[in-house]
Amino acid sequence: MTFFKADKLAIHFGGVKAVDGVDFEIAEGEIFTIIGPNGAGKTTIFNLISRIYEPTEGQLIFNDEDITNTAPHLIAGRGIARTFQNIELFEQATVLQNLLIGRHAHRSGNLLANIFFLPSTRRAELAHREEVEKVIEFLDLARYRDQRIANLPYGVRKVVELGRALCTEPKLLLLDEPSSGLNVEETSDMAFWIKDIRDLLGITVLMVEHDMSLVNRVSDRVLALNYGRVLTLGSPSEVQSNEEVIRAYLGG
């Protein structure tokens, strides 16, 4: 069975070929990293997978199902969660509320049950809370639980965003530059968490990352992109010693 596969994936914005026929396949339980210089199309691939962009060509397969035409709000329910490069949290809400929004794909009950806050809604809320508390425990967020995002430092926000994605109970987690803006210590925490997410929670991870030490520490396989095309695919050390990759980063 195919866990995740991008087949000849392409998107063109007018004449700009942001992603131009990219093929790759991710096996279940893998930590797969996409690297590449700025503008290589890494985040665009994420936006294609989360269906924010409409691919010009190609196909996305997840769990043997074609998700190329799935509506964007249904992607979370299918089991794909993501974080954003520039943190897209709900700033005026507390950490707890943010994480609870992560449970949205698993909600039950209709609008009227919500308006009257029927016992069914109350029970569902308590069950969601239990799940959220597991994530809070996992990421050590307990002391920030009732704080508003707007009052939190950048490093914590990054973790909250990871937590929110975990609350959707994904099978595939997309991390867009998990270490950007973090200090050395926070980055190493992040590396542990990414490994734990795979090892303890059994979630497959697809990430975009610039910090090569983090990439080396956690990734199983690395895909190098430039100008929307695949340069090479292989283990972290193979990719880093690849001549084309070096040329793409250093120029020349």
Add this chain to the structure above:
Amino acid sequence: MRFVFKTRYEQDLRLWRHKGDLIGYGIFLAALLALPMFAGVYYVGEANLWLIYSIAAMGLMIAVGFTGMASLGHSAFLGIGAYTHAYLLQNGVPFVFSLPLGGLLAGAIGVAVGFPTLRMHGIYLAIATLAVALITQEIMSKWSSVTGGFDGLPVAAPDFLSIQSEAMYQGEWFSVGGLHVGWTELWSPVSLYYICIVVLVLAALIARNLLRSPTGRAFVAIRDSEISAQSMGIHLAYYKTTAFGISAFVTGLAGGLFAHQISHLAPDAFNIFISIELLLICVVGGIGTIQGAVLGAAFLIMLRSFIPIMRDEVTAGAGGVEMLGGLVRFVNSPGLEAAIFGALLVVFIIFEPMGLYGRWLKVKTYFDLFPLYKKSTFARQKSYVKTERLR
């Protein structure tokens, strides 16, 4: 200093945070219930207007404050609620049905309007809803067979009370504080006042229940970041339309009550200025808070009474003085209210973005934390990485 110990998850689902909250709201409600015993009819009338505006603004708050959709069209929903309620009452539908029906029709039209317009954001949405307000007002004046056109529509006293008043006619007078209420004329500002309180409590419950359930969280998520709301599985169009519909419904309910308050409906009563007043209430009261609607409405009603008083005082005081002629002309110039409201809107957005309720929270926190309060507790940090935001 208060520290709320949480031992069970249920505590976060309660309507109040701690006992102090509950006592506070209890006292507020008791004071509301007791008000007609101490205040004269004039003040009860003013209080009615306050409560009605609170309810209407609570409706608008669901759209503007929770979901982040600016609307200048809520005068239309207020009007639809009012006209529907009055029309149904006139045709013999009992009050208890016609009031919610007015709200439901407003809500339905809110949903219908929502479908095409809610793709828009900010100022564009405001303009589109402004058009809704203008069109609705036009329909009110042209559809004479239902609305009575410019002659207006008289609002009958509620049915269930008038039936009761005939059945229980005793010719006896009851004294409630300074106010005389007889069964024959049971319908008075005081009856409206108590109905308003019931509807206000219901509206607040709806808003609060929404906020603590997945639906309300989806609204807040859409307000703060549409793109991540979507990737958390929130269907944008559905939730935006729902929010707008509920918002219109609550404002429609307020419209039904407003019909009794003004007792004779005319298209002019639902002009765009009402929308601006409601928006002012939301901003001044504290955007995104339920309590803000009530506080903001109190502020607006007081301001509206204060402006004519000030006008008279200034005219009387400076009338004879040649040099102050400009001042007298200024305070008597038409449109002064609108100018003052607009200026206040700007002042609040710049200097007190959390509104009166935010100010109240700050004062409360100051005493809770005394002497450790620091200003930055409520400082809003602007996030600097919004460059790549997708809409």
